[in-house]
Amino acid sequence: xxxxxxxxxxxxxxxxxxxxxxxxxxxxxxxxxxxxxxxxxxxxxxxxxxxxxxxxxxxxxxxxxxxxxxxxxxxxxxxxxxxxxxxxxxxxxxxxxxxxxxxxxxxxxxxxx
Amino acid sequence: xxxxxxxxxxxxxxxxxxxxxxxxxxxxxxxxxxxxxxxxxxxxxxxxxxxxxxxxxxxxxxxxxxxxxxxxxxxxxxxxxxxxxxxxxxxxxxxxxxxxxxxxxxxxxxxxxxxxxx
Numbered sequence: 265x266x267x268x269x270x271x272x273x274x275x276x277x278x279x280x281x282x283x284x285x286x287x288x289x290x291x292x293x294x295x296x297x298x299x300x301x302x303x304x305x306x307x308x309x310x311x312x313x314x315x316x317x318x319x320x321x322x323x324x325x326x327x328x329x330x331x332x333x334x335x336x337x338x339x340x341x342x343x344x345x346x347x348x349x350x351x352x353x354x355x356x357x358x359x360x361x362x363x364x365x366x367x368x369x370x371x372x373x374x375x376x377x
Numbered sequence: 378x379x380x381x382x383x384x385x386x387x388x389x390x391x392x393x394x395x396x397x398x399x400x401x402x403x404x405x406x407x408x409x410x411x412x413x414x415x416x417x418x419x420x421x422x423x424x425x426x427x428x429x430x431x432x433x434x435x436x437x438x439x440x441x442x443x444x445x446x447x448x449x450x451x452x453x454x455x456x457x458x459x460x461x462x463x464x465x466x467x468x469x470x471x472x473x474x475x476x477x478x479x480x481x482x483x484x485x486x487x488x489x490x491x492x493x494x495x
Contacts, residue, residue: 268420273418298483300486305488305489305491306488306489307381307383307470307471307472307486307487307488307489308421308470308486309486310483310484310485313483353420353421363409363411363426363474364423364426365411365423365484366423367420367421367422368420369419369420370420
């Protein structure tokens, strides 16, 4: 039972264009969402997060949008750079067990120079 | 800041032996550390949550007698895979959460340990 879904296993984008990574969740108790970036043979590194009281959070080239009614969030990277090529994990936690973060399966992003 | 290390980064062992993996927070105190397992091309699966000075909380389906977790200090947690078998081969990743970091406290991940059981 996958509570956090990332339906696109991979995505290719031209350098300079926008990358949009999507994430859907099923657990309505989730109220805090995070995006992590992971290179091969390394641990994930935190990118950006959003609380359910917001619908948008921006940090430099990265923006996360949250649509609670649709249980959907997306990560926008503008402009995309070759160094952004990595696997991106969407993750979520709930108030009742906020130490427990549930990860999605990841989307592998390739930014083509 | 907020660096988490793991040792070893890669280990190969024979079936039936035990392997210990260390996770250290190098520049901060971590009251809570987490152990994840990642299969190829799959997500990170939380195995257990470890709080300093107390017993670890294991996720459903994770054998606590097989995966022994010790969190003896605010900077060190260890995962011991006992009597390892080939199906235990995986990428094990730890993370640490800063003490008193509150709800928004992020987890900082180690680089992972690749375990191969022959």
